[in-house]
Each structure stands twice: as C-alpha cells, then as structure tokens.
Amino acid sequence: MLFGIEWNTASNLAFATSILPILLIGLITTLKATVVGFILAIVIGLVLAALKGAPLKVISYPAAFVIEFLRDTPLLIQLFFVFYVLPELTGIAIPAFVAGAVALGLQYSAYCAEVYRGGLEAVPWGQHEAIKALNLPSAYGFFHIILPQAIPRIIPALGNYLVSIMKDVPILSVVTVLEMMTIARIIGDRTYNYLVPLSMVGILYLILTLLASFLVRFIDMKLPKSGIPLK
Amino acid sequence: MSEPMIKFDKVTKKFGDHVVLKELEFEVQPNEMVTIIGPSGSGKSTILRILMTLEPINGGVVYVDGEPLWHEERDGKFVPASEQHLRKMRSKLGMVFQQFNLFPHMTVRRNLTEAPIRVLGLSKKEAVERADELLEMVGLSDQADKFPAQLSGGQQQRVGIARALAMRPKILLFDEPTSALDPELVGEVLQVIRKLAEQHEFTMLLVTHEIPFARQVSDRVCFIDGGSIVEQGPPDEILTEPKEERTKEFLHAVLHPDE
Numbered sequence: 001m002l003f004g005i006e007w008n009t010a011s012n013l014a015f016a017t018s019i020l021p022i023l024l025i026g027l028i029t030t031l032k033a034t035v036v037g038f039i040l041a042i043v044i045g046l047v048l049a050a051l052k053g054a055p056l057k058v059i060s061y062p063a064a065f066v067i068e069f070l071r072d073t074p075l076l077i078q079l080f081f082v083f084y085v086l087p088e089l090t091g092i093a094i095p096a097f098v099a100g101a102v103a104l105g106l107q108y109s110a111y112c113a114e115v116y117r118g119g120l121e122a123v124p125w126g127q128h129e130a131i132k133a134l135n136l137p138s139a140y141g142f143f144h145i146i147l148p149q150a151i152p153r154i155i156p157a158l159g160n161y162l163v164s165i166m167k168d169v170p171i172l173s174v175v176t177v178l179e180m181m182t183i184a185r186i187i188g189d190r191t192y193n194y195l196v197p198l199s200m201v202g203i204l205y206l207i208l209t210l211l212a213s214f215l216v217r218f219i220d221m222k223l224p225k226s227g228i229p230l231k
Numbered sequence: 232m233s234e235p236m237i238k239f240d241k242v243t244k245k246f247g248d249h250v251v252l253k254e255l256e257f258e259v260q261p262n263e264m265v266t267i268i269g270p271s272g273s274g275k276s277t278i279l280r281i282l283m284t285l286e287p288i289n290g291g292v293v294y295v296d297g298e299p300l301w302h303e304e305r306d307g308k309f310v311p312a313s314e315q316h317l318r319k320m321r322s323k324l325g326m327v328f329q330q331f332n333l334f335p336h337m338t339v340r341r342n343l344t345e346a347p348i349r350v351l352g353l354s355k356k357e358a359v360e361r362a363d364e365l366l367e368m369v370g371l372s373d374q375a376d377k378f379p380a381q382l383s384g385g386q387q388q389r390v391g392i393a394r395a396l397a398m399r400p401k402i403l404l405f406d407e408p409t410s411a412l413d414p415e416l417v418g419e420v421l422q423v424i425r426k427l428a429e430q431h432e433f434t435m436l437l438v439t440h441e442i443p444f445a446r447q448v449s450d451r452v453c454f455i456d457g458g459s460i461v462e463q464g465p466p467d468e469i470l471t472e473p474k475e476e477r478t479k480e481f482l483h484a485v486l487h488p489d490e
Binding site: 124126127129130132133134135136137140144145148149 | 283284285318321322324325326328330331332333334335336345346349350394395398
C-alpha cells in the first residue's frame with residue numbers, strides 16, 4: 001500500500017492496473033520538477049548569458065567560469081551540494097523537491113546560456129552592420145532585427161533540454177523526492193516484483209517524451225520565421 | 232574648388248600589428264563617382280567601412296561633408312566622437328553590401344520602410360510611397376511583398392540599393408556589390424548603379440573588380456595597394472595607360488586571368 005492505494009498481486013496485469021494510480025501520483029511530481037527546473041533554467045540561463053556577454057571582464061569572466069563549472073560537474077554532485085551542503089552553510093533546511101528542482105535548474109541554466117549565446121551568434125554579422133548603416137538604434141535593432149532571427153534557432157534547442165530535464169528527474173530519488181521512479185522502486189522493494197513497475201515507468205517516460213517532442217516540434221512550426229535561413 | 236565631400240587626412244588603420252591604411256590622403260568631390268580598385272587586402276573595402284563607421288580609425292582625421300567623422304571639436308581640440316555625433320554623420324551615408332545584408336524576416340517593402348519610419352520619423356504612408364517609388368526605380372515593383380530569400384541574388388542586391396537610397400543619403404558606398412552574384416545577374420545590378428551615376432545626385436564610392444564597368448561610369452579611378460593610393464585619375468588614363476608597374480600588373484591579372 002502506498003498513498004492509501006492497495007495493490008493486487010494476483011496477476012501481472014492486475015498488479016499493473018492497481019499500481020498505475022500510484023505511479024501517476026509520482027508522474028505529477030516528475031512533471032512538477034521538470035517544469036520548475038526548466039523555468040529556473042531558462043531564467044537563470046538568460047541572466048548568465050547576459051552576464052557572460054557583458055563588456056566588462058570583471059563580470060563576464062566570473063559568469064563564464066560559473067557556466068563552465070555548472071556544465072562540467074555532475075548533476076548528482078550539484079544536487080548533493082544544494083541538499084546537504086547549502087543547509088549546513090546557511091542553517092536553513094531545503095525541502096528535497098526544492099533542492100532537486102534548483103539543482104536541475106542550475107545545471108541546465110548553463111546549457112541554456114550557451115543556447116542563447118549560440119542563437120544570437122548564429123545571426124550573420126552583416127545584420128549588425130546593416131542596422132548600423134541604416135542608423136537604427138541598437139536596442140531597436142536587437143529586439144526587432146537580431147532577436148527574431150535568433151529565436152527560431154533557440155526554441156528547438158530549449159525544447160530538447162526540456163526533454164532532457166524530464167529524463168534527469170529520477171536522479172532526485174537519491175534525495176528522497178517521491179517522483180515516478182522512486183515510487184516504482186519502493187513498490188518493487190515491497191512486492192519483490194520490479195519488472196512490472198519499472199517497465200511501466202519506462203513506458204510512461206516514453207509516452208511523456210514523445211508528447212514533449214511533439215509539442216516542441218509543434219511550437220517550432222508555429223514560430224514566425226519566414227525567410228530566415230536556418231542551417 | 233568646392234569643399235570635398237569626403238576627405239581622408241593622413242588616416243591610419245591597423246588590425247593588430249597589420250597596417251591596412253598608411254597615412255592615407257584621399258578626397259572625393261561632391262557628386263563625384265569614384266571607383267576604387269586594387270588587390271584583395273589592399274584596404275579598399277576598409278575605406279568604405281571606415282566611412283560607414285563600421286571600423287574605427289587609428290590615426291588621422293576623416294572629414295565628411297566638411298565635418299570630422301570620427302571626431303568632435305571641443306575647445307579647439309579633436310576628441311573621439313560621441314554616439315550622437317556618429318548617428319548624425321551616419322545619416323549622410325548609405326551602404327550597399329557585398330552580401331546584401333537584407334533583413335530576412337521582413338518583406339522587401341518592410342526592408343525599405345523600417346529605417347525611414349524609425350530613424351527619419353516618416354509616417355507609414357510616406358515611407359511606403361517612397362519604398363514603392365524606389366522599387367519601381369530598381370525594377371522590382373512586383374516583388375514588394377516577397378521575402379528576400381524568394382528573390383534572386385541580383386534582385387536582392389537591387390533591394391539593397393533601394394534600401395540605402397530610402398534613407399536619402401548624400402553619399403553612396405558600394406562594397407563589391409556584384410562579387411557575390413552569379414555572372415548572369417551582375418548586369419542588372421550594374422545597370423541600377425549606372426542609372427544612379429548618371430543622375431549625378433549622389434557622391435558615389437564604388438569598390439569593384441568590374442573594370443569595364445568602372446571605365447564607363449566613373450569620373451575617377453583609384454588604384455590602391457598596400458594601404459595607399461598608387462595611382463589615380465580619369466578612367467581612360469588609369470585603366471588603359473597606367474604609369475605605375477603595379478597598376479599594370481593588377482589590370483593584366485584581372486583582365487587576362489588565364490595568362
């Protein structure tokens with residue numbers, strides 16, 4: 001029994017049917033962690049990208065270091081840092097879910113920062129020169145000329161990271177977040193049947209990933225990008 | 232003699248240790264059409280890019296329409312120009328790029344109306360009228376609602392010329408306008424440039440490898456090599472009977488590439 005729901009071990013099918021509602025409760029946690037992590041990633045990533053692009057080296061160098069550090073250290077270590085080390089330093093306990101979402105957000109913010117930078121740099125330099133030659137104000141040029149050409153390059157890459165974040169959520173099981181995979185393992189521990197719950201998690205993940213990829217492609221298709229040469 | 236429209240006074244430009252322009256002295260009179268020829272890396276495009284304020288200079292003074300371009304006069308001294316001064320000076324110049332640099336996400340018409348509305352403060356109606364006149368001039372009236380990628384290279388470059396003209400500049404800079412084009416599309420672009428040259432309403436500076444065209448339309452041809460002007464004068468003189476050995480070699484290489 002988990003979350004007040006009993007399981008039926010009479011047959012594999014009956015077992016699967018009885019634990020599905022339990023796994024779906026975990027799936028909601030997985031989705032919540034994905035969404036919160038992703039929002040943190042795109043916002044922190046934007047800040048990091050802006051800082052790294054700053055003209056002052058005092059700002060851009062530390063930002064570049066932070067991005068490199070976040071990208072080059074394992075998610076698990078960052079998670080342990082947020083969950084175990086940070087409360088030690090600050091004296092404030094962080095709930096497992098929050099720690100997990102923050103760790104996901106931090107790691108992927110570094111990737112997002114690179115996506116923003118790459119998307120902006122992929123716009124040909126001639127566009128900046130045309131903006132100047134036509135005397136358009138630089139802020140206007142950035143928001144109306146450069147950014148509209150960068151966004152169709154940025155969105156698909158961000159979508160891929162959304163899917164990646166979702167697939168990284170099971171790592172949060174090590175800090176006791178009751179996401180889908182953790183719950184499947186608990187059910188396995190208690191019933192000695194790991195095959196059914198873990199297979200179900202696999203299938204649910206497959207469905208989620210396919211849906212997310214479909215959503216990303218749909219948004220990508222809806223983006224206005226007439227005439228923008230995308231390689 | 233009237234005051235020159237463009238004057239380079241001992242202008243030096245370096246990229247790192249590499250000196251591109253060496254104390255260059257160069258003048259263009261109002262409504263004069265000057266063609267600059269020379270080997271690649273000779274600094275000819277750099278002259279245009281300095282004028283369009285895309286490249287700062289390392290020494291000397293550039294004057295445009297009687298005023299210093301990269302400097303401002305304060306208490307009788309030249310100080311580096313403010314962005315405000317650069318914006319004012321830039322409005323005198325228009326540039327046509329080798330790679331066109333049209334805005335790919337905007338229709339042809341919006342490419343021509345964007346800056347006049349935002350920068351010159353034209354109403355949308357005025358800007359569209361001006362754009363349509365210019366498109367007619369370059370022979371592209373029927374392409375106004377297309378995106379640049381839907382046009383041929385020659386058509387895109389004609390839009391590029393119209394876009395520069397839409398800002399009503401005094402000086403037009405053409406940076407190898409036909410170098411990125413397929414050979415059969417070069418003619419339509421040169422035709423537009425010829426039309427502008429014949430109007431004598433603009434000071435025009437053209438960097439090109441189209442020697443026969445330069446001979447027909449230019450008032451003056453400058454051969455530049457190694458960051459300074461080797462030889463300049465009327466096109467028939469420079470292109471037919473050059474005095475300098477380097478000019479002869481260059482012209483021979485360009486006109487008879489197979490020898």
